[in-house]
Amino acid sequence: MNNQRRTVLKSGSGAALLGMLAAAGIITPGMALADWNKSAFDAKSMADTLKALGAGSPADSKDVQVTGPDIAENGAVVPVGVSASLPNISMVAILIEKNPNALAATFVLPEGTEANVQTRVKMGQTSNIYALVKSDGKFFMATKEIKVTLGGCGG
Amino acid sequence: MGNPMKIRAANKDGVTEVKVLVSHEMETGQRKDSAGAVVPAWFITELTAKHGDKTVLSCEFGPSVSKNPYLAFKFKGGAKGDKITVSWKDNKGDTRSDEVAIA
Numbered sequence: 001m002n003n004q005r006r007t008v009l010k011s012g013s014g015a016a017l018l019g020m021l022a023a024a025g026i027i028t029p030g031m032a033l034a035d036w037n038k039s040a041f042d043a044k045s046m047a048d049t050l051k052a053l054g055a056g057s058p059a060d061s062k063d064v065q066v067t068g069p070d071i072a073e074n075g076a077v078v079p080v081g082v083s084a085s086l087p088n089i090s091m092v093a094i095l096i097e098k099n100p101n102a103l104a105a106t107f108v109l110p111e112g113t114e115a116n117v118q119t120r121v122k123m124g125q126t127s128n129i130y131a132l133v134k135s136d137g138k139f140f141m142a143t144k145e146i147k148v149t150l151g152g153c154g155g
Numbered sequence: 156m157g158n159p160m161k162i163r164a165a166n167k168d169g170v171t172e173v174k175v176l177v178s179h180e181m182e183t184g185q186r187k188d189s190a191g192a193v194v195p196a197w198f199i200t201e202l203t204a205k206h207g208d209k210t211v212l213s214c215e216f217g218p219s220v221s222k223n224p225y226l227a228f229k230f231k232g233g234a235k236g237d238k239i240t241v242s243w244k245d246n247k248g249d250t251r252s253d254e255v256a257i258a
Contacts (some may be wrong), residue, residue, distance in 0.1 A: 036215055037215055041215070041218075077221045081227075091242075100173050100183075100216070100219075103219055104217050106214065108214070113228060115215060116228065117212075119221075119225060119227070120220070120221040121220055122181075122218075122219045
């Protein structure tokens with residue numbers, strides 16, 4: 001009986017702590033996160049993220065490629081690359097559908113920078129990875145499923 | 156100030172490829188320590204790469220970029236000896252900037 005009460009207490013204070021952290025996160029950004037797209041990174045689902053990025057419902061495109069392993073043994077370090085052959089690409093974003101927050105990273109590419117970026121991301125579980133690309137003001141998307149055998153988020 | 160970044164920049168046929176390895180914990184804020192307390196989020200939010208004074212890449216990261224983030228990209232132009240400067244900022248307001256000459 002007591003044990004149960006403990007659990008409730010714990011989860012209650014955990015939630016409160018999270019709330020405080022979130023509040024702290026909202027107060028500090030004045031200096032630190034001035035330009036950081038908080039709403040996009042905080043969005044949970046794919047649809048909300050796309051909305052926050054102003055992408056609406058992007059069209060699938062064969063000219064966008066997502067590269068990565070078919071099976072990632074360690075979800076904490078999954079190499080992912082995005083390349084695209086569309087003209088005038090100004091932005092590339094990597095989204096992971098089943099992560100707690102879908103958006104992993106956005107890249108703003110000035111003229112002269114090739115639409116070819118590679119990075120490493122964390123994945124909590126097997127999920128589709130989406131590459132979102134902005135070309136001539138329109139959004140395009142491509143996807144790839146990566147299976148994760150050991151998750152990289154949480155313990 | 157975090158630890159130094161490892162940056163490599165090489166020019167080949169008029170295209171410069173830059174590879175960056177940043178040293179950063181990238182805590183998601185989802186993990187719990189052994190006592191069950193949530194480890195607060197601590198991750199790089201912005202990273203900018205410049206060739207001379209010109210920005211060649213600016214990124215925004217979320218916490219789901221892996222620990223010690225790796226980044227590779229290419230841009231047209233750049234010559235041997237030119238400076239590439241990479242700087243980042245994390246959600247605690249910490250920043251770091253490192254530069255390297257194109258090989």
